[in-house]
Amino acid sequence: MHILVVEDEVALCDTIVRSLKRLAYSVDYCYDGQKALDMLSVESFDLVVLDLNLPNVDGMTVLKTLRQTDIDTKVLILSARCEVADKVLGLDEGANDYLTKPFHLDELSARIRNLTLRKFTQNDIVLKCSNLSFNTKTRKADVNDEELSLTRKETGILEYLMLNQGRPVSQEELIEHVWDSSVDNFSNSIRVHISSLRKKLRNALDYDPIHNRIGEGYVMEDKK
Template sequence: MRLLVVEDEHSLREDIARKLRLSGYEVDACADGEAALEALAAERYDLVLLDLNLPKVDGMQVLRTLRRHDLETCVLILSARSEIADKVEGLDAGANDYLSKPFHLAELEARVRSLTRRKFIQQDVCLCCGRLSFNTRSRVAAVDGQTLALTRKESGVLEYLLLHQGRPVSQEELIEHVWDGSVDSFSNSIRVHISALRKKLRAALGYDPIRNRIGEGYEIGGEVQ
């Protein structure tokens, strides 16, 4: 999943981005509202973590501008404005959640998990497909309860495919939500990671649950009879 962190305080921005990357998210970061609007116009994010006191363009204006044409992208406001009136204004403007500063990174990560699960209408922490499961909190994949040793990218691909069971996911979509934009659709990197993931799943399950849909992408499902 791809997140955008908009925070003008350098150390806090770096701390948040580092924490979320270690948790398996792909993270872009910017320091002002103008850069945030440019990023939102160029990319599609699963969640935006938005400070309000931003240079160039205020965070509330960023939110209102986003909501004029995008009602789906989740927004978590991070702000030192902790008065009830400020929270009400932010939520009424279209934010999905509001976290007052200072906050613990553990709480921030919990809010992010909640919002990203909510976005995909996923109520359970555990995503399942037959004997295969993936815990979105611990980021551990397992088959019949036995843990699979996956890399961060392999875990990201598996999570995204499980979140979208029932439809094929294109290579371009995986680039947007699992990669950091540093690869393109002609890169062999995606195919290499998917091939490695499929090999591990095949060894554990006895079959490959990921199918190629020609011209459409990759789809995960049960065992092919």
């Protein structure tokens, strides 16, 4: 999942980013509202973690501007404003959730998990494909209860393909949802990671659940 963190407290922002990256999310970040608007205008994100008290452009304006053209991207407001009126205003303006500061990182990750799974109409926190399971809470994959050793990128690719089982996912779509803004779209990196992931799955399952449909993309399917 590709997440944008917008928080002007640098230390807090860096802590959130490190925490989410450890969970194998793809994360970009910025410290002010104008930069957030610039990034949102050129990139796709699955979720935005948005502070309200931002320099240059405040968070509520960022939210309102985003919702003028985008009603799908999930927005989780993260704010020290704890009055009921503030929460109601944020939700009425289009936020999907509201978390007040101070907060625990475990609660933040749980709310992010809930919002991203809801986007893909997935209710169970454990995704399954044949004997392969991926726990979206622990961020671990296993085959027949034996944990697979995956890199962060392999974890992100696996999660996205399992959320979209049976549907071809293009390389460009994977880059949007699994990589951050530093990736080179013409890089061979994504093919290297997918090749490594497929090898690990093939060794564990005795078959490859990921297929490359020429001209369409990568698709994950249960064993026929």
